[in-house]
Amino acid sequence: MHDRLFAEGGRLDKQVYLRHTSAIGLDQSAFERCFKDGRYTTAIFEDRQEANRWGFHGTPGFILMRTASEPTEKEPAVAIPGAFPFEMFAEEIDRLLASSHP
Numbered sequence: 001m002h003d004r005l006f007a008e009g010g011r012l013d014k015q016v017y018l019r020h021t022s023a024i025g026l027d028q029s030a031f032e033r034c035f036k037d038g039r040y041t042t043a044i045f046e047d048r049q050e051a052n053r054w055g056f057h058g059t060p061g062f063i064l065m066r067t068a069s070e071p072t073e074k075e076p077a078v079a080i081p082g083a084f085p086f087e088m089f090a091e092e093i094d095r096l097l098a099s100s101h102p
Contacts, residue, residue, distance in 0.1 A: 054079045
């Protein structure tokens with residue numbers, strides 16, 4: 001579905017979605033009910049606002065943090081907004097791991 005949507009050249013509207021849901025065999029009436037209901041609209045826009053606060057304005061985007069605790073001033077999370085080479089990830093991961101050993 002991802003490839004189908006991006007092949008539309010930026011045009012994403014209800015008709016585009018309906019055409020593709022039909023092409024991939026989804027229950028079109030169930031999809032239309034879900035689309036019309038808007039049940040997830042608020043959550044989607046809240047997620048988008050949070051992503052923007054992290055500096056993300058597209059995909060991909062990554063947040064690296066130690067999982068032993070929540071991010072703190074001493075051990076903040078690291079945002080990587082974009083497609084970067086592995087070396088950048090390795091450098092940030094090494095930095096996070098090193099900060100755990102005083």
